[in-house]
Amino acid sequence: MALKNIVAHMDINGILTVDKLPDINQGENISVGILTVADEGFLAKQPATAKYYFEFESADGQKFATAPTVVQDGVLSCTIKNSVLCSCGEAHVQIVVADSVSDYIFKSSVACFYVSQSINAVDKDFVGDDLLLQLNNIIDDMNSLKEKIQKQSVQMQQLSDDLHTKVNNGFFVGEKGEKGDRGEKGETPTLFLQDGVLYAEYQN
Structure with missing residues (x-):
């Protein structure tokens, strides 16, 4: 809900007039609203199926349209975002009536309101100490992780260099073993057949 409101009225012919203008400051957001009393005849x-919109033009010429607003007891209202109040100077507002069924479009006259200049300071305290502390902790963790990665990278490089050195120096090549003695030649048996059975006889 807006804390302060521009109060306006729109007559039967759609002439929009500002009746009450509060102090509006550059950069305010949703704290300013507009209440417009529409003539019953209008x-x-x-x-019956028409929808009502507010259109705004900021002091620096940017244009914005609101979502459809509901007419309650003849009053149209909306809150004004900081996109409209981003610049100081004269801003403008207009009410648009549009019916998608019949392609009917009506636009009221344009009314103006003034946006005063603000300081618009940018300071770390505005962000909040808790958020800054969290950001600093994240940065510290990232720096710590970076140091660990760098140390591991150095260690891996040292291991790689040592491995290459050992390979080049033949550290992993074993000595050739001695050849074993040749086994003795076995005796050849004498084969003979007796009573249908094959026998082998070795000489002593």
């Missing part, structure tokens, strides 16, 4: 002439 509303009666609008299509």
Whole structure:
């Protein structure tokens, strides 16, 4: 809910007039609203399915349209975002009535309101000490992780260098073993057949 409101009215012909203008400061957001009392005769002439919008132009020429607003007891209202109040100077507002069924479009006259200059300071205290502490902790953790990665990288490089040195120096090549003695030649048996059985006889 807005803390302060621009109060306006729109007559039967759609002439929009600002009746009350509070102090509006550059950079305010949703704390400023606009209340517009629409003439009953004006509303009666609008299509039953029509939707109502506010259109704004900031002091630096940026243009914005709101979502459809509901008419309650003849009053149209909305809050004003800081995109409209981003610049100091004269800003503008207009009410648009649009009906997608009949392609009907009506636009009120344009009313103006003034946005005063703000300091708009940017300071670390504005961010909040808790958030800054969290950010600093994250940065410290990242720096610590970076140091660990660098140390591990150095160790891996040293191991790689040692391995290459040992390979080049033949550290992993074993000496050739001695050849074993040749076994003795076995005796050849004498084979003979007796009573249908094959026998082998070795000489002593």
